[in-house]
Amino acid sequence: MAIKAVVFDCYGVLYNDGIGAYNQPLLAIVRALRAHYRTGVLSNMSGAGLRARIQQGKMADAFDAVVASGDTNSMKPHREIFEYIAAELGVSLPEILFFDDSVDHVQGAQAHGIQAVHYRSLQDVTDALDAHHLNYL
Numbered sequence: 001m002a003i004k005a006v007v008f009d010c011y012g013v014l015y016n017d018g019i020g021a022y023n024q025p026l027l028a029i030v031r032a033l034r035a036h037y038r039t040g041v042l043s044n045m046s047g048a049g050l051r052a053r054i055q056q057g058k059m060a061d062a063f064d065a066v067v068a069s070g071d072t073n074s075m076k077p078h079r080e081i082f083e084y085i086a087a088e089l090g091v092s093l094p095e096i097l098f099f100d101d102s103v104d105h106v107q108g109a110q111a112h113g114i115q116a117v118h119y120r121s122l123q124d125v126t127d128a129l130d131a132h133h134l135n136y137l
Contacts, residue, residue: 004095005038012101022057030062038089046070077108
């Protein structure tokens with residue numbers, strides 16, 4: 001099934017708490033992806049906390065959907081939170097490419113039919129986008 005949406009975890013992917021910085025090279029890719037695909041953030045944090053992080057990083061323009069576990073009564077890797085963001089993006093679970101720094105969340109997403117990638121570096125993102133022939137340039 002073709003990818004129609006690309007979803008990212010916030011902490012550890014879009015934002016690196018260890019160095020207290022936003023991943024600007026990744027955000028440039030996300031903004032380029034949004035011209036062709038639906039984009040989203042999916043995080044296991046409070047809705048207010050996630051929205052504040054998105055605002056602080058000036059990332060709101062990069063995403064079609066921002067979903068926090070605090071808003072959904074579910075957490076990654078449970079199916080319900082993945083179904084929630086799929087509905088927000090107007091796609092089915094197999095049409096999502098998902099990036100997370102947690103192996104458990106990646107494996108959970110895969111168990112629900114999502115194409116998920118363990119994020120360790122920007123190279124993981126570009127390799128996966130290239131493998132799926134997604135336009136991000």
